Amino acid sequence: MSGLPLVVVTGATGAVGRHVVRRLAGTARVRLIVRDADRARALGLTGDGEGGPEVVTADYGDLERLRPAMEGADAVFVVTANPLRPEHDEHIVAAARGGGVRRAVKLSWLAVADPAADDLVARWNRRAEEVLRRSGLDWTVLRMRSPMSNTLAWAATIRAEGVVRAPGGDARTPCVDPRDVADVAVLALTCTGHEGRTYALTGPRPLSPREQAQVLSRVRGTPVIFEELTPEQALANWLRKLPAPVARALAEAAVRRAAGGAEDVEDGVRAVTGRAPGTFETWAADHGDLFR
Numbered sequence: 001m002s003g004l005p006l007v008v009v010t011g012a013t014g015a016v017g018r019h020v021v022r023r024l025a026g027t028a029r030v031r032l033i034v035r036d037a038d039r040a041r042a043l044g045l046t047g048d049g050e051g052g053p054e055v056v057t058a059d060y061g062d063l064e065r066l067r068p069a070m071e072g073a074d075a076v077f078v079v080t081a082n083p084l085r086p087e088h089d090e091h092i093v094a095a096a097r098g099g100g101v102r103r104a105v106k107l108s109w110l111a112v113a114d115p116a117a118d119d120l121v122a123r124w125n126r127r128a129e130e131v132l133r134r135s136g137l138d139w140t141v142l143r144m145r146s147p148m149s150n151t152l153a154w155a156a157t158i159r160a161e162g163v164v165r166a167p168g169g170d171a172r173t174p175c176v177d178p179r180d181v182a183d184v185a186v187l188a189l190t191c192t193g194h195e196g197r198t199y200a201l202t203g204p205r206p207l208s209p210r211e212q213a214q215v216l217s218r219v220r221g222t223p224v225i226f227e228e229l230t231p232e233q234a235l236a237n238w239l240r241k242l243p244a245p246v247a248r249a250l251a252e253a254a255v256r257r258a259a260g261g262a263e264d265v266e267d268g269v270r271a272v273t274g275r276a277p278g279t280f281e282t283w284a285a286d287h288g289d290l291f292r
Contacts, residue, residue: 004029006072007189008101009053010060010092011079013039015149016107019182020077020189021045021053027190033058033069060088063095070099075189078106078132083124083246093135103138103195105188107181110143110200111253114261120249129198138195140188145202145262146175148283151212158224158291164213165227167234171257172206174265177278184272200266203277215281219288231255 005028011017012032022045024030030053034040037057046055058065060080070076076096080088089106096104108125111117132139154164181201188194207215210226217224229237234254238247256262269277284291 005074005190006031008033008070008073008076008096009079010077011081011107012045013043014079014081015147015178016144016181016185017077017079018043018045019179020185023182023186024189027186028075030054031056031069031073033060033066035059060091061085063091066091066095067098070095070101073099073101075103075105076101077185077189078104078128080128083121083249084243086124086127089128089131093131093137096137097135101137103140103189104132104135105140105142105185105194106132107185108141108143110145110202110266111256111262112143113200114256116261117253117256119252120245121253122249140194140196141198142181142184142188142268143198143200144176144181145266146173147178147181148175148203148280149178149287150175151216151284152287152290154213154216155290158216158220162220162223163225163227164209164216165229166209167229167231167254168208168258169210169226169228170208171254171262172208172211172260173257173262174202174204174206175212175280176201176203176269177280177283179283180269180273180277184269187272194272199268199272201268201277202264202266204279205265206263207280212280212284215284216291219284220291224291 007028008031010033012021012034032053032055037055056069078092111122112125157163213224213226235251238250
């Protein structure tokens, strides 16, 4: 193991990060930076015995704590989650530079490429990408469309009522399997030829929430009814869970999707991995127990 590269993974317990950790096994030594080590253990990310990932507990707002976590690493997977804390990306990149890291792969969002996208989340990701490009590191940016795992937010009402409640029932988007994003990330982290590249990652075809609910009906073997929320109802739901600026950004993004602003299929997964991206049908079947 000592001859393998050392990869630092931030966002390790997230929808993509957890798969990156698992796919790096045997390919690299792995160091996780997490806020909640118990959650990492519960997800089975810490491994057993010698050779398992090293775990560092740190907040991305604490630059001094991040610095030693980067020491001796060859590459870092950069994932942040709070658009109200743009300094998190700055801290991770600064710590990586100080620790001698050579390569950084940033998880971003495909809305960045849409000139009409000017909400908080789009601006935050644009700024984070620019921080990486100006860092002096060998960088790669992965712009993904909405991950298929977002539909897990429906799981509780599907299990209890057989119902999905969401806005934009007919707004189609080619959501992407997080496992495909992880496969691209691992190749960018461990192989040459991806430096200075930006990849657009989507699934193979656009689906609407209403169509996703139909797929989940087939997976469950029982009906899943789609109930459309008005934009006002959707915003009210987000405001109950999220800070107001973030809730409003999600509402703005929903309007763009409803207008067809997120329908385009991109070929980034195939370009990097050499295979077609997975379908929502496959992802849903693999996670069917969570909806039953």
